[in-house]
Amino acid sequence: MENLSTVLIKNTSHVVGYKNGGHYLIKNGQIAYKGNEIIYVGKKFEGQVDEVVDAKGGLVIPGFVNVHAHMGTGPVDKGFIEDCGTPNLYMTTLYEYNRGIKGLAIEDLLKVMDFSLAEMIPKGSTTIQELGKATDEMVQKIGESGVRAYIGMHSCPGTAKTYDGKSVVNSEPDLKYGYSQLEKNVLLKEKFDGKYHDRVHITLFPGEDECTPPEFLKEVRHLADLHKMKITIHTGQSVQEYNYIVEKYGVTPAQYLVDNGICGPDVFWTHYYLKSGHHLNPRKMPGELELMAETKTNLVHCPWVVGRRGYAMESLQQYLEKGINVVLGTDTFPQDMLYEMRAASVICKIMEGGDPFAASAKTIFDMATLGGAKALGREDLGRLAPGAKADIVIFDTKNMDFLPYRDPIKILVYTARSVYIDRVIVDGNTLVANGKNLRVSEQEYEKLYEQLQDVATRKWAAIHEQDWAGRSIEEMSPLSYPEE
Ligand SMILES: [Zn+2]
Structure with a gap:
């Protein structure tokens, strides 16, 4: 069943909104979406709300x-x-x-x-x-x-x-x-x-x-x-x-x-x-x-x-x-x-x-x-505006990457790390909240790490089979320091 509740994101430092063909910054802005579609981007949403998301003073950008x-x-x-x-x-x-x-x-x-x-x-x-x-x-x-x-x-x-x-x-x-x-x-x-x-x-x-x-x-x-x-x-x-x-x-x-x-x-x-x-x-x-x-x-x-x-x-x-x-x-x-x-x-x-x-x-x-x-031919992506898809990312801004806080776009491009992403919403569905992936548990992450390590280790061990000179991984790509 499609969820058509209206969600309001408030208590932001900025929302990166979109109008007249470009992004702009809305200080302490709000954004509301219904189902998978954004219905409001601006200073204060006045409509009916089913759920409120506290952005905790964070920066709201398009995914x-x-x-x-x-x-x-x-x-x-x-x-x-x-x-x-x-x-x-x-x-x-x-x-x-x-x-x-x-x-x-x-x-x-x-x-x-x-x-x-x-x-x-x-x-x-x-x-x-x-x-x-x-x-x-x-x-x-x-x-x-x-x-x-x-x-x-x-x-x-x-x-x-x-x-x-x-x-x-x-x-x-x-x-x-x-x-x-x-x-x-x-x-x-x-x-x-x-x-x-x-x-x-x-x-x-x-x-x-x-x-x-x-x-x-x-x-x-x-x-x-x-x-x-x-x-x-x-x-x-x-x-x-x-x-x-x-x-x-x-x-x-x-x-x-x-x-x-x-x-x-x-x-x-x-x-x-x-x-x-x-x-x-x-x-x-x-x-x-x-x-x-x-x-x-x-x-x-x-x-x-x-x-x-x-x-x-x-x-x-x-x-x-x-x-x-x-x-x-x-x-x-x-x-x-x-x-x-x-x-x-x-x-x-x-x-x-x-x-x-x-x-x-x-x-x-x-x-x-x-x-x-x-x-991609999509006028409903890459922007936060009414009618666009609710694909939204919220950064925590109270951290060493973001402070002092003035121009959030410069901070994103020159300083910020993705560890400070607090929330990710795609198509109106929250996939990450409070920095946690809601669809992959911590135990599942452990398993993903083990699996990747296992795939890579087997691949490395067999690398000579695909190398024209039959070299081992150590010969092709020596470790940065000797390992004991
Ligand atoms: Zn490629």
Whole structure:
């Protein structure tokens, strides 16, 4: 039965409201929602109320729209892939180290996904785009978690990896496999799209541009139009991939995708850091940002994961100045939008050669909320306004991160940690209260920790099986200090 009671949130420091196309701050504001819909945002609600939530002087914001996650695998990389890279492959980890976490069994993917959901929701992601295996069980798990989700099934017909640590081999695409995955993806949509009170939607995820030939991409576009599905693709994320596309097709990855229909307001290009002009890319091929802007393609920025690899967007400011809708995702780990917001802002200021005005807190907060909502075509997400969905996060503000308290958006982007999230509401349902996940008990958290550790430990022990040189994890990724 749908709960249609009216809930009033009061005693706030601020509510981040939305009007006239932008966020604004309402000091000591109130917000009311009925069922899953916000009905009031302002100074004082006068209507009938069934339940009052005391925000305890906290900050009320719209939940984060996190458009790129790999919940079934991402956390398993942790403590392994950092401080690693392949010197002969421009230091990327993609073709050698990322192999190490590939190939988890479905039951292990499900365990990692449980961990991810229990991490991401209390850290304020109320909408998540998940990209991965996407079996029925995984979709059900996400649906039952209470979060709002867009889920794409990995349907890449090929793989790119190294067999010698110095070159990358792009396998001959297995189109039969790719098409069968696309078919499954469409069936998944028919089965689950709009389910769980319209919280779950199914998208397309053809994988990586270098492993997807033109005829496959054209089929992806055809299906996207036919079934009204959004598309995510990894692109512009390594020098090898960039060179491969240029050498094979004679155009930039951006042009390659545009030529094959993988562009537009319904498309997420994830990464695209290594455009011409990036210091790691010596090619001089013009027009990539212009193509992104002209086609209104959304650009997914995951600054923390690539920052760990040693490079950055050069720079976010340039992409924004072209009018590109840049949106944020947590990618692998930590699955915490505050990390991405902070990295996006600070790295941009550095890349701009010392410009503190670049990538302001306002710009970044807009990306993490309104930008993601726009990319998903949702005018009812990423904002707190009457008619919007009741996807709400409340931060405790009486703590060392938030004080002294003046500009809450600057604090969120530059200082605050997600441990100070007190309440998370998705679709009008309270999932976190008083900092506690209401759907996962403390005993269940213990189990999630054990399960993740077990999955990772088994994976680490078997890593030589997937390494071209047959190395152990200690050889591939030495511990920071000797261990006795
Ligand atoms: Zn990704």
